[in-house]
Amino acid sequence: NSAALPTPWPVVIRAVGLVVAALLVVVLALVVRATPTATQVPASEHMDRRYWLIVALEAGALFGGLAVINGVLHRSAVSVAWVALVVGVHFFGLAWIWRMPLYHWLGAAMSVLGLTGFLIDAFGGAPEIVGLVAGVGSGAALYATVGVALRRALRGRTPVAV
Numbered sequence: 001n002s003a004a005l006p007t008p009w010p011v012v013i014r015a016v017g018l019v020v021a022a023l024l025v026v027v028l029a030l031v032v033r034a035t036p037t038a039t040q041v042p043a044s045e046h047m048d049r050r051y052w053l054i055v056a057l058e059a060g061a062l063f064g065g066l067a068v069i070n071g072v073l074h075r076s077a078v079s080v081a082w083v084a085l086v087v088g089v090h091f092f093g094l095a096w097i098w099r100m101p102l103y104h105w106l107g108a109a110m111s112v113l114g115l116t117g118f119l120i121d122a123f124g125g126a127p128e129i130v131g132l133v134a135g136v137g138s139g140a141a142l143y144a145t146v147g148v149a150l151r152r153a154l155r156g157r158t159p160v161a162v
């Protein structure tokens with residue numbers, strides 16, 4: 001979502017994103033390695049009927065909304081804002097079923113970023129700014145949430161899903 005920004009910003013944003021992602025993967029490996037097997041939670045325990053219902057609702061809202069935004073309204077500039085909003089709202093459901101309060105914060109952040117993208121467009125803002133706020137901002141929020149979760153896991157406060 002940074003491609004439309006002036007040079008050198010797309011390259012800078014992508015490079016920072018790759019470096020942060022690599023660091024998070026390294027820290028994840030350290031967390032999994034340091035976590036006793038007895039405290040690890042199988043990821044399959046998180047994927048029950050409620051999870052699949054949330055994913056189905058998210059997919060329907062995502063693709064249905066994008067069909068309307070792009071095919072009916074011809075407002076592709078706000079597609080990324082719609083994605084941020086729908087994904088943000090889905091994190092509220094996951095926070096509830098998995099009892100993960102951190103996901104409420106992520107859901108709120110992404111929902112606000114998505115709504116802000118709509119407002120930027122509504123007030124005549126450039127599509128690249130919508131992409132920066134709603135798209136790149138959502139990526140930063142996701143990375144920050146992973147970082148917080150890994151930090152908590154390193155401190156032994158939460159189990160690790162493997």
